[in-house]
Amino acid sequence: MCGTDAPDAAGPVSNGSHASKANPASSPYQNVNDFISNVARFKIIESTLREGEQFANAFFDTETKIKIAKALDEFGVDYIELTSPVSSPQSYEDCKTICGLGLKAKILTHVRCNMEDAKKAVECGVDGVDLVIGTSSFLQKYSHGKSIAIIKETALEVIQYVKSQGVEVRFSSEDSFRSDLVDLLTLYKAVDQAGVNRVGVADTVGGATPRMVYDLIRTLRGVVSCDIETHFHDDTGCAVANAHSALEAGATHIDTSVLGIGERNGITPLGALMARMVVTAPDYVINKYNLKALKEVEELVASAVQINIPFNNPITGFCAFTHKAGIHAKAILANPSTYEIIDPAIFGLTRYISINSRITGWNAIRARCEQLGLKMTDDEVKEVTAKIKQMADIRPLAIDDTDSILHSYHIELQKKQALQV
């Protein structure tokens, strides 16, 4: 594989389709200017230190929590959500410690919707309290055993308390997509009137689809006037798309965690959401978030929970900007926008063109020859390309194998030319 710079000065930056450009409307099928859509003005509630702590491998000591909180703050997330201080004595202490760091991001903690938990949360000095309670028939029956009437009564009492302390408050249902629609809207309307800052919609089991999300959020947008936060689990692979659909329908806040770590296979990953949103709303995302820090934040968290960054991770997966097929490589060399929707430079990364395979093409090989300073005619490049494809048809080639073939072919050429002269 060989790194390539932008092949021409008019390459990735000035091209109309790369995400670095002011006008994102590279597709005739996308309109980011719907009056209801918040794709170009959303906020991130980063929950690595809450949802992420529910990841099977996660154990964050105080020092690690502080490192992660600072890294997220430098990345530019709007909110950082912490594990409930009721969970354990150390969780309580850590919550206080992080509130005391003086970060730009607002600090939230996520607690059950009862007075005792809310009081502990406020004690810690958080900027906001995220209240949650299950509203699906499953959770009403098998979890807390409370009716919607009781949930509402408790919620209003807790909300009044948190507001009286001058602290932001969110009320979220859990498993919202398996909750009765009328129950949900009744509750959300009541807490909106009680003055919550946000209501939360959660796909706790990860079963929602983008159209389900759009429909529910669109309906809710007509019922409440407060902000709408959304939380999507990734059990069925839709957590990024669901977040995008929620914003299109009027949601204002998206919950993320670094690499998506959380219960089971986790939630909307911060990095994948950035990949999605930088294509939809490049100006907003590039100006607001420190995208070049993404890789470092991901490496910090991956190391803290002892996982590898998935090979297919958007943006930072090892081959996210690697081009291999000959037909792709040829076009990428002429203009990267042909096969790249995101300019890797925005994230401080570079593209690679893999030339050592049987599906390579002569345009990619010609570019490599130029990098190596080997002068050949197009016919000669085509001939050596055939040799490379022949070798790569037999066994895997490394880049130095390919380079060796190019060099030895070039030496042969020079010998022939010397003889002719």
Add this chain to the structure above:
Amino acid sequence: MCGTDAPDAAGPVSNGSHASKANPASSPYQNVNDFISNVARFKIIESTLREGEQFANAFFDTETKIKIAKALDEFGVDYIELTSPVSSPQSYEDCKTICGLGLKAKILTHVRCNMEDAKKAVECGVDGVDLVIGTSSFLQKYSHGKSIAIIKETALEVIQYVKSQGVEVRFSSEDSFRSDLVDLLTLYKAVDQAGVNRVGVADTVGGATPRMVYDLIRTLRGVVSCDIETHFHDDTGCAVANAHSALEAGATHIDTSVLGIGERNGITPLGALMARMVVTAPDYVINKYNLKALKEVEELVASAVQINIPFNNPITGFCAFTHKAGIHAKAILANPSTYEIIDPAIFGLTRYISINSRITGWNAIRARCEQLGLKMTDDEVKEVTAKIKQMADIRPLAIDDTDSILHSYHIELQKKQALQV
């Protein structure tokens, strides 16, 4: 972590929300019975041996190709797509070999839309030829340099040839979402009238969103009468959701690869698509595909291209069915559907409840005590839970640490009781 069986006989199988049940309408927000939707009658075009060969790490020798083709056939995919026989002499031989295996799945190969490539494809004995050409202004300008009129003329000629050989034919544009809508519809209408079996829509750069997909496919559904195949890259994390939206809008075929391997970070993964569709259309998916073989197919391909299965892979990621937070574990023990949208048993897998963390709860600990045969009252369980949370607050605990705490606490209890007697 401790494996749990279904906690009660009426557990995962008979529960109305798990995907194993006939009625998938666990959500009031989802309707799978739209007349236009194909979510319960889609087909899979499995492209690990074509798109997958464009993955940076992929080098499949003949033996590996045969193994993968057989495994996919046993899994029950409808089509297997192979690298163009024009790519290299070995690709040509391998295509012939796989066509000769007598698999139930139909064999396709994917070639550029020209007569030479189409003839090579037919020579190999494939069941179908997938023709592709770039239609976006980018690809017209920087790749093949052909106008839409020329593309159409060539396409019709090649289609007539393939049909005359009694072979299935698909015509696909490339980078469809950045192509001019009128150009696209004009081309698709012409090839439909020429009698193609399928038209293909490809999000080659991975920039489409579910609503863009729905809109384009819905429009196309009204223009052509043939089948509609769709191909989604995952650069912005939407490849699974886009496939679902395409089916809702009337697409009939979805391209997949095992673990999503392909150019850059790949396409819709077979496993993640199964996770999505088994929730949307459980009867269809469970009866049609050999879901218990998924893990084996994924392991075969992961080993062939030397990658790890991502930690957060739907279904087969190491923690996809691990529950950790106390509030989750409690409800899962009462009824797995509370926090699981998919019954792991459908895929031949089991769930785990992690109890060795500070966010565990006493209901999970009680279940572990029961598994270990340690009799305790609820108050005693609560007391030992506090001890476990205290330890887990200081350092990561392993399951044997937790079990040791439970055993030693239980011995203390027995000593006390002996003294009292």
